[in-house]
Amino acid sequence: MTVTHDDVVRWIRAFADAIAQNKDSLTDLDSAIGDADHGINMHRGMTAVLAKMDGDGSADIGALLKTVGMTLVSSVGGAGGPLYGTLFLRLGAAAAGKEELTDEDWVAMVTAGVEGVQSRGKAEPKDKTMVDALIPARDALASAVAAGEPFADALRSSAAAAEEGMRATIPLVARKGRASYLGERSAGHQDPGATSSWLLMRTAAETFGDHME
Amino acid sequence: MKKLINDPENVVREELSGIARAHGDRVEVHVDPHYIVRTDAPVQGKVALVSGGGSGHEPMHGGFVGMGMLDAACPGEVFTSPTPDQMEAATKAVDGGAGVVHIVKNYTGDVMNFEMAAELVRSEGTEVESVLVDDDVAVQDSLYTAGRRGVGATVLMEKIAGAAAEQRRPLKEVVDLCRKVNDNARSMGMALTSCTVPAAGKPTFELGDDEVEIGIGIHGEPGRQRLKLAPVHDIVEMMATPIVDDLPFKSGDQVLAFVNGMGGTPLIELYIVFNELASFLDGRGIAIGRNLIGPYITSLEMQGCSITLLKLDDELTDLWDAPVNTPGLRWGV
Numbered sequence: 001m002t003v004t005h006d007d008v009v010r011w012i013r014a015f016a017d018a019i020a021q022n023k024d025s026l027t028d029l030d031s032a033i034g035d036a037d038h039g040i041n042m043h044r045g046m047t048a049v050l051a052k053m054d055g056d057g058s059a060d061i062g063a064l065l066k067t068v069g070m071t072l073v074s075s076v077g078g079a080g081g082p083l084y085g086t087l088f089l090r091l092g093a094a095a096a097g098k099e100e101l102t103d104e105d106w107v108a109m110v111t112a113g114v115e116g117v118q119s120r121g122k123a124e125p126k127d128k129t130m131v132d133a134l135i136p137a138r139d140a141l142a143s144a145v146a147a148g149e150p151f152a153d154a155l156r157s158s159a160a161a162a163e164e165g166m167r168a169t170i171p172l173v174a175r176k177g178r179a180s181y182l183g184e185r186s187a188g189h190q191d192p193g194a195t196s197s198w199l200l201m202r203t204a205a206e207t208f209g210d211h212m213e
Numbered sequence: 214m215k216k217l218i219n220d221p222e223n224v225v226r227e228e229l230s231g232i233a234r235a236h237g238d239r240v241e242v243h244v245d246p247h248y249i250v251r252t253d254a255p256v257q258g259k260v261a262l263v264s265g266g267g268s269g270h271e272p273m274h275g276g277f278v279g280m281g282m283l284d285a286a287c288p289g290e291v292f293t294s295p296t297p298d299q300m301e302a303a304t305k306a307v308d309g310g311a312g313v314v315h316i317v318k319n320y321t322g323d324v325m326n327f328e329m330a331a332e333l334v335r336s337e338g339t340e341v342e343s344v345l346v347d348d349d350v351a352v353q354d355s356l357y358t359a360g361r362r363g364v365g366a367t368v369l370m371e372k373i374a375g376a377a378a379e380q381r382r383p384l385k386e387v388v389d390l391c392r393k394v395n396d397n398a399r400s401m402g403m404a405l406t407s408c409t410v411p412a413a414g415k416p417t418f419e420l421g422d423d424e425v426e427i428g429i430g431i432h433g434e435p436g437r438q439r440l441k442l443a444p445v446h447d448i449v450e451m452m453a454t455p456i457v458d459d460l461p462f463k464s465g466d467q468v469l470a471f472v473n474g475m476g477g478t479p480l481i482e483l484y485i486v487f488n489e490l491a492s493f494l495d496g497r498g499i500a501i502g503r504n505l506i507g508p509y510i511t512s513l514e515m516q517g518c519s520i521t522l523l524k525l526d527d528e529l530t531d532l533w534d535a536p537v538n539t540p541g542l543r544w545g546v
Contacts, residue, residue: 178321
């Protein structure tokens with residue numbers, strides 16, 4: 001089973017929809033421990049991405065994801081812009097020239113994307129950032145694919161791991177980003193970046209997984 | 214939310230149109246990507262200074278573009294870092310061949326976006342140095358935080374480094390001066406009320422009628438402790454003590470005392486704060502050599518203030534006194 005260019009387009013649209021639907025709740029999470037703009041910024045970025053994608057006629061998944069990354073870098077701002085921008089740029093680089101993706105391609109892409117986020121943001125696990133959703137998602141995905149599980153199952157495990165990682169940010173004291181200024185007061189709140197990262201992994205599982213069933 | 218805006222989506226764009234119409238004699242405004250640049254840029258042979266950050270802190274940074282201060286400023290959305298394409302365009306527009314300094318306030322988003330911009334312009338051959346401003350003593354500088362935030366010292370750095378660049382000092386000297394300002398400045402802020410980001414439509418945090426938040430940043434982010442409202446004397450002591458205790462201030466020093474309004478506090482109150490601050494510093498044997506009082510680095514309509522102290526020497530004092538002609542600061546011209 002493979003993921004096609006159309007599937008990737010549907011995933012980006014599904015992620016944009018999820019961001020639009022959760023715009024206010026992401027911003028609310030950010031007002032608790034940040035500066036109340038995460039949902040607004042991601043929504044502005046994904047709206048710009050959708051506008052760019054309308055004109056994209058190529059079949060190259062790598063080029064598509066690179067366009068998504070560049071658009072996010074130039075439209076989101078804040079920390080989310082460079083981080084999500086870098087994530088998509090790395091996904092795109094790992095998929096360069098491909099018109100279809102296997103489960104192993106997807107593992108390589110997610111691995112490269114997460115590496116990009118870490119090198120840009122310098123966050124480690126348990127710093128209370130998007131990395132806390134992305135690393136468990138990557139690990140669950142990679143081990144399920146390595147164990148030969150069906151791709152749809154591997155995607156579901158990866159989304160479930162992202163969700164668990166997101167929830168596990170609640171008790172953490174932030175060590176990166178604006179939330180870290182709050183010190184102990186950042187504990188008890190779910191990290192907005194981990195939440196949008198869960199949406200990213202969940203929409204991938206739903207879009208790519210559904211297509212295979 | 215009650216604000217003088219037409220549409221939350223267009224706040225920055227309409228503000229920029231206003232700036233262009235008001236200050237066209239000194240600055241030129243570009244949109245898509247957004248940046249404000251002095252009309253005579255690039256000034257050949259002069260180190261150029263570029264700064265930027267979220268909007269909502271007016272007059273910083275756009276109001277500090279002009280002779281003797283910044284060459285360009287990149288405004289982001291409200292409280293959101295600008296993007297690398299803005300910084301790249303601004304940097305290229307001001308590069309007069311002597312190098313460009315990026316003045317970056319230490320916020321995760323600003324740092325990452327400026328870093329990406331610096332990578333872009335360096336790869337095309339422009340000489341760029343970045344300096345961080347991180348003067349906020351409310352934040353512990355440790356492995357467990359993103360480090361101290363850049364607040365009031367930004368204005369002082371932009372003025373002093375701008376004067377040095379105007380004297381045609383070389384890139385390294387201008388960068389060293391920026392670091393000297395940062396090393397010798399400390400700040401602390403407080404809020405009486407929160408503020409409302411137009412696109413969010415509701416206050417970022419809630420403060421009771423009788424409460425104050427000590428140690429706030431400039432983005433409506435909550436501070437480190439919430440207290441009952443107290444007389445200005447006590448509030449100033451709570452703010453100034455951690456500033457003075459955090460080296461480098463000692464008895465016999467001369468300082469520039471900057472009492473900044475957060476946007477919603479009138480000058481009458483800022484002068485009361487300054488009065489208390491002057492008494493506090495008298496008690497510590499610290500002399501106020503220069504002062505700046507007013508709303509220069511604001512947080513939308515937030516009520517509150519911040520105090521910044523910069524330890525002065527002759528070099529910094531002379532550069533502070535040098536002529537400046539920007540929409541936000543103007544003297545000696």
